[in-house]
Amino acid sequence: MTAGEVEDVIRSQVADAAGVQSHGMTLESALILPQEISVIFRTVENGRVRDEKIQVWLVGQEMVSDGYRIVMRNDGSQFGLVSSGFPADRHPILVGWYGSLVATFLAM
Numbered sequence: 001m002t003a004g005e006v007e008d009v010i011r012s013q014v015a016d017a018a019g020v021q022s023h024g025m026t027l028e029s030a031l032i033l034p035q036e037i038s039v040i041f042r043t044v045e046n047g048r049v050r051d052e053k054i055q056v057w058l059v060g061q062e063m064v065s066d067g068y069r070i071v072m073r074n075d076g077s078q079f080g081l082v083s084s085g086f087p088a089d090r091h092p093i094l095v096g097w098y099g100s101l102v103a104t105f106l107a108m
Contacts, residue, residue: 006034013101030060079104
């Protein structure tokens with residue numbers, strides 16, 4: 001996807017929900033210009049931590065520097081949250097996939 005295609009997905013998801021509020025901010029105010037970033041998808045398998053670096057689109061964030069950020073899968077199918085993770089982590093950590101942009105915003 002291109003940044004323009006990501007913006008189209010965002011516009012279709014926001015539609016009538018731009019004024020939805022959470023954490024003292026509106027969905028519209030949380031949105032930023034899309035940028036592709038790397039995040040860590042961390043799982044535990046058989047007692048071992050497994051990190052996989054994946055590419056996603058960063059599309060929103062809380063107003064505080066260490067707050068949650070909203071990301072979108074490269075295919076536009078789901079939105080999720082990322083957070084800073086551990087100090088040694090090179091990329092933000094995927095917290096989880098929440099489905100729609102509005103559901104993800106409300107999960108922050």
